[in-house]
Structure formats: C-alpha cells, structure tokens
Amino acid sequence: MGEMRPQGTPVKWAVVANGENRRVHLFAVAAEEAGCGTPRVVEWSDVLRDGGHDFADDEVVRLDSPGENADVDRLLRGADGPTRVEGSARWYAGFLDGVRSLRGGRRLDDPADLAVLFDKRLCHARLDAAGVPVPQSPTSGAARPVEGWSDVRRLMEEAGLRRAFVKLAHGSSASGVLAVETSATGRVRATTSVERTADGSLHNSLRVRRYSDEAEIAAIVDTLAPDGLHIERWLPKASLGDRSADLRVVVVAGRATHVVVRTSRSPLTNLHLGGTRGDLSAVRTLAGDRWAHALGISEQAAACFPDTLCVGVDLLPAIGWRRYAVGEVNAFGDLLPRLTGLPGSGAEGLDTYATQVAAVRSLSGVRLAPPFDAPPRTAHAHS
Numbered sequence: 434m435g436e437m438r439p440q441g442t443p444v445k446w447a448v449v450a451n452g453e454n455r456r457v458h459l460f461a462v463a464a465e466e467a468g469c470g471t472p473r474v475v476e477w478s479d480v481l482r483d484g485g486h487d488f489a490d491d492e493v494v495r496l497d498s499p500g501e502n503a504d505v506d507r508l509l510r511g512a513d514g515p516t517r518v519e520g521s522a523r524w525y526a527g528f529l530d531g532v533r534s535l536r537g538g539r540r541l542d543d544p545a546d547l548a549v550l551f552d553k554r555l556c557h558a559r560l561d562a563a564g565v566p567v568p569q570s571p572t573s574g575a576a577r578p579v580e581g582w583s584d585v586r587r588l589m590e591e592a593g594l595r596r597a598f599v600k601l602a603h604g605s606s607a608s609g610v611l612a613v614e615t616s617a618t619g620r621v622r623a624t625t626s627v628e629r630t631a632d633g634s635l636h637n638s639l640r641v642r643r644y645s646d647e648a649e650i651a652a653i654v655d656t657l658a659p660d661g662l663h664i665e666r667w668l669p670k671a672s673l674g675d676r677s678a679d680l681r682v683v684v685v686a687g688r689a690t691h692v693v694v695r696t697s698r699s700p701l702t703n704l705h706l707g708g709t710r711g712d713l714s715a716v717r718t719l720a721g722d723r724w725a726h727a728l729g730i731s732e733q734a735a736a737c738f739p740d741t742l743c744v745g746v747d748l749l750p751a752i753g754w755r756r757y758a759v760g761e762v763n764a765f766g767d768l769l770p771r772l773t774g775l776p777g778s779g780a781e782g783l784d785t786y787a788t789q790v791a792a793v794r795s796l797s798g799v800r801l802a803p804p805f806d807a808p809p810r811t812a813h814a815h816s
Contacts, residue, residue: 438623444793446472446678447538449480450497456768457497463786467794480533481508488538493793498714498765499528500605518601518609518627518635522660525551525603541793542764543740550738550764553602553663566735566758568749569594575602579662582651589615594666598700599623599654602661605763606638609657611650612700614669621647628642629653632705641699667700668758671719671750673711677702678758680716680748682728682783683767684735686792689746690730690780693769719754727757728775734759743767743789 443589446464450457464472477499480486488494494718499505510520510529515569517718527552532544549555558574560567571588572579579585589597589791595616601609612624622645628638629649635656638676644650654662676696683691694711695702702708731746738744745766749758767785780788 443467443469444493444790445469445473446490446491446495446790448472448495448497449475449477449486449491449535451477451499454497454501455770457770459499459770459784460495460786460790463784463790463805466787467790469790469794477502477505477531478508480534481505481527485534485536487536490537490539492538494535494538494540495789496532496540496547496764499531500765515637516636516638518604518637519601519656519660521601521609531547535784539695541742543738546738546741547764550741550744550762551603551605552661553600553604553761554661556762557663557665560734560759560762563733565737566730566756567600568666568668568758568760570663572662572664577617579658581658582654584658585613585662585664586615588664589613592664592666594664595666597664598667600663600665601657602663605765606637606705607676607701607703609635609660610701611653613650614667621645621650623650623653625653626701627653629656639705641701665760668749669719669752671752673719676709676711678711678716679750680727681766681769682731682746682748683769683788684731684746685743685744685780685785685788687732687735688778688780689731689735690774690778690783690788691767691769691772691785692728692775693772716750716754720750721754723755723757729757730757734762738762742792743777745787764783 446469461472473747475486499792506515511523512520529548530546549559554572554575557567557570558737563571569775571592585599596614599613605624609627614622622643624643626638626641628636631710673696676698678696680692681693692713694713694716695708696711697708720727731748734746735744745763747760749760769785774783774788
C-alpha cells in the first residue's frame with residue numbers, strides 16, 4: 434500500500450471521549466492539520482446517562498478510552514474511588530452497553546471486536562485459534578470461572594507453571610495484574626501495583642510492590658476473582674541493557690506503523706508504573722533479520738479484529754530477540770506522543786493519530802464497520 438498521506442475528500446469526524454483530554458487534543462490536531470476541521474466531541478458521561486447518542490450518516494466515529502474520569506468510572510463501575518480495582522466486570526458490561534447504544538455514523542471500532550478485546554480470555558482464545566503465538570494459558574476462552582487463589586494454584590500446578598501472570602479478565606493499564614512466582618518448596622511471591630488497604634479494599638498504585646505472604650496474596654486474588662481472572666505463562670523476556678523489555682506495536686489498517694520499546698526492572702513494563710522508553714534502533718539491531726517477523730506477528734494479531742481500524746499489540750520478545758509472542762491486544766493502545774511512523778511503513782513523519790486520519794482518507798481496503806444501529810442490550814461478563 435502507498436503512503437498514508439491525507440488525500441481525497443475531507444472526513445467529518447466525531448469522537449466519543451472524556452472531554453478535552455490529551456488523546457482528544459492530539460487527535461484534533463491531526464484532523465485539523467489534514468483539513469478535516471475540528472472533530473465533534475461527544476462525552477462518554479452524556480452517552481451513559483442519556484442511553485445513547487445519534488450521529489449523522491456522514492460522520493466517521495472514533496471511540497476514545499472512557500478511562501481516567503471519575504464521573505464516567507462511577508457510572509461504569511458503580512463505585513466511588515478512581516483508584517479502586519474491583520468492579521471491572523460491571524465496567525465491562527456497562528462499557529459494551531454504552532457502545533451498543535450509539536446510533537448512526539460510521540465507526541472505526543466494532544462492538545463485537547471490543548467485546549473480545551476487553552476480555553483477555555476471549556482475546557487469547559481468538560489469537561490462539563488464528564495461529565498467533567501466545568503464552569500458554571489454562572483460562573483461554575473462559576471455559577469456567579476461576580473461583581479464587583486455590584483455583585489459581587491448582588491451575589498453575591496442572592499446567593506446570595511455576596511463574597504466571599494473573600490478570601483481571603477485563604482490566605487495563607496493568608490494573609489488578611499479579612506476576613506470581615512459586616518455588617519447589619511451596620513459597621510464593623507476587624509482584625503487582627495493587628495496594629491492599631486495612632479494610633481489605635484494593636487500589637491501583639503507581640508503586641510496584643512485592644508480596645511474599647501467601648495469605649495476603651490469596652486475599653488479593655480472592656477479592657479480584659468475582660470480576661473474572663485470566664492466567665497465562667510468564668515468559669522470560671529479552672533484555673535491553675540491564676532491563677527487561679517488550680514492545681507496544683501500533684497497527685493501523687493492517688499495517689504495523691509505530692513501535693515503542695518499554696523497559697523495566699520489574700515484570701510490569703507499563704510506562705506509568707516506572708517503565709521507560711528504550712532505544713528502538715538498538716532493538717532492531719538485536720532482532721536483525723527477525724525484525725520483520727516481529728512486525729508480521731503484530732499484524733497477524735491485528736488481523737483477528739478486521740473491523741477495528743487501530744489496535745496496540747503488546748509483543749513479548751523471548752531472550753535473544755529471536756522469538757515473539759503476543760501478550761495482549763489493546764483497543765486504545767495508540768497514546769504514544771511524539772512517536773512517528775516506522776521507516777517503510779508509509780507513516781513516516783506522522784504520529785499515531787495522523788496515521789489513522791490519513792488511513793481513513795486515503796488507504797484502499799480500510800473497512801469501516803456498519804453504522805451504530807444495533808439496539809442496546811445487556812452485556813454479560815464472563816466471570
């Protein structure tokens with residue numbers, strides 16, 4: 434395909450978002466610079482309170498993350514406290530109901546895709562069925578719920594997992610994630626950003642901490658279990674310098690366009706938890722002739738969601754940078770400020786938002802999902 438440059442008829446954009454946040458600002462700049470004017474912003478809080486929203490037939494509708502807004506979080510989660518971890522299953526059901534309540538327009542984010550992208554068990558199963566390399570998981574497809582810590586221990590033992598990630602099925606931004614290690618002597622350690630308060634409630638913290646008291650780990654997992662849990666093998670990651678590393682690969686219209694290296698001294702590489710951006714040129718050198726293979730795997734993962742224009746793929750490189758697996762696929766994984774497109778991607782000089790604007794205007798084969806015309810219905814979380 435050719436370069437992703439603004440061409441053709443300007444697009445009339447609408448964005449469902451939480452006000453004038455950084456994502457909205459960056460996307461608005463991209464749309465304005467492409468000659469599309471300022472996108473119309475529809476508040477998630479209004480959508481959720483009003484039971485939907487109507488878009489004009491000629492509007493292309495982009496969904497933005499409903500996170501990082503206390504009012505919206507309260508509407509979706511049903512609880513006060515933006516740092517609270519519990520309530521993700523209710524959040525998932527409310528978010529999908531909100532998406533399905535939108536009417537008219539042409540969307541870039543397919544509701545059926547979103548239902549899978551926001552359930553790690555379903556996402557893992559879809560990737561696995563398509564032949565995408567993924568970590569081993571005893572919960573792929575959500576055949577049965579994980580009842581609590583005793584279930585986690587049993588499933589890990591049956592699968593031969595000494596080290597595993599235990600994740601909220603509907604979590605994001607490392608919320609509720611525990612990197613669990615067990616020893617032959619029965620000792621357990623968990624690395625997580627979850628903070629357990631004196632009253633037993635769980636909160637997301639910006640500080641990664643380690644728990645070695647199994648009773649305390651069990652209490653955290655037992656509290657999370659009603660929201661649904663996903664377990665997967667903790668793969669040893671490649672390193673960059675003295676830090677472990679993974680990759681966030683943004684795929685737009687089927688093409689890997691942007692990559693950021695995330696490095697950390699802990700198992701959690703998320704940038705908001707102290708992870709730092711690494712040197713992409715150094716990674717490309719280490720990967721050598723396997724670099725194209727790494728990007729191909731990311732595109733293969735994105736192809737599992739053909740009616741969603743843009744996803745962020747978390748790619749896990751094995752030690753030595755020769756083998757890769759997909760950890761997660763993110764619906765809202767494109768917030769990578771100041772990062773421009775890869776050489777040869779067609780998005781050189783463009784950030785992730787400008788790339789999406791240009792893709793919709795000029796790329797052949799871009800598939801816009803059907804209009805938002807499905808009647809609202811209750812979503813059932815698999816928990």
